[in-house]
Amino acid sequence: MTDGSPAAEPSITPERTFALVVGVESYEIDARLNLPGPARDAVRFADWLTGTAGVPKGNVRLLLSPLADTGVEVASKPATQKNVEDALFTDLPRCEGDLLWIYWAGHGFLDRRHDLLLPYADATAGLFAHLNLSSALRRWKSDEIAGGRFHRTVTVGDACRLDIGRLKGKFSQVNYPTGAPTRRMQFTLYASRPGETAKNTVRAGQFTDTLLRRLEGRTLEQATLGLSDIARDVQADFTVMRADGTAWQHPQFDIALGWDGSSLHGDTWADGGTPRGQTGGLVLDQVAWTELGQLISEETELPRDTYAAYRWAFEVTGCVPPAVHTLPSSDLVEIVRDLDDRQGASRAVPLALPFVKHLASRAAPSPWVVAANAWVERTRARLGADPVPVPPSRPVESPALHVRLTEDDENSYRLQLWSFQGVGTTWATFRNPWSWKPCGRRSPITS
Structure with missing residues (x-):
């Protein structure tokens, strides 16, 4: 029997920690894309994991595609599409672990949704095969990963975040299947801002070099729970380097916790909190998500009142809105996912329902408006939620x-x-x- 109290957050132990570490220097698509340094950086990062952090070597999946003259001679598999996807979507999800680290060094590009696309070593001109890292993290945050496993994911990307328009037509659209959102904590640390390149110095990533100095001497638990402070220290280091002209990029970090009171872009990471589902909050079920995917396609552009709808969802449900006055994504489905992640203990109405109803109220009459309102009412009735109030009219500007x-x-x-x-x-x-x-x-x- 249990006393009804929330389940304790699993302790951070090296034995239940797994990692995918990737370094891509050699690209089949074009020798001009070859990039000395990432393979060596990946080895150095794996050495920290299996050394100071104490993670068993058998728990680390090391995938490298080094250039011939870089001197990297570590036993590993090549960083091809098959090997990466097998490790990330088949092998690792089956492991009995609590914490997953993902490290990637190589080229990186952003698509129109700001998803980070990381080309594989076997990318070709005809098919620029790549890992959609953002989509992969969404999958790892859903119930596609068996319950009870991997409550935390830490991702480190030492890659550029350049506009995909530079290589227009070479990337196919990649989105991995996701289930219903679950309460898993994710911390992502990027080497640069969107639009920036990540700098190499003497065949080493400047970002990885700086990060490893900050990780030096820290145990796995100290590093994991102290990630927010470590990330700020790295940012401070780059502020100094930019001032003296030796750096140009701006590292960023992003935290996704997925329950009310914890901003997806806030600072709370070390606090385990209450697992999703134990707060009693009313969230979307799988039927709602399936129907929503039919209602909103990936090509749907954001309406002009999207932000107003987003903020109104918090206002009308009595929830505290995020402190940052920006949308969490440029994709409507991901905005709904963000709202569902933020649902707290209130069982009145899921945040997603007033958001969609507000969008429908501001759109021109169309079959989509009818379908959107029907989805809201159908979902509300099935979940037993309260009726959604009528959204406010668009304010009229004075002449x-x-x-x-x-x-x-x-x-x-x-x-x-x-x-x-x-x-x-x-x-x-x-x-x-x-x-x-x-x-x-x-x-x-x-x-």
């Missing part, structure tokens, strides 16, 4: 007149008037001559 007066020449002025109201803007331009006298007044001349 305004903007006037600009500029001197055309020594004898005339140019008058421009703009008037607008609501969402539309109209403007007209008028040219009126004015006389000017050095010691007199300006007076209009009728024409």
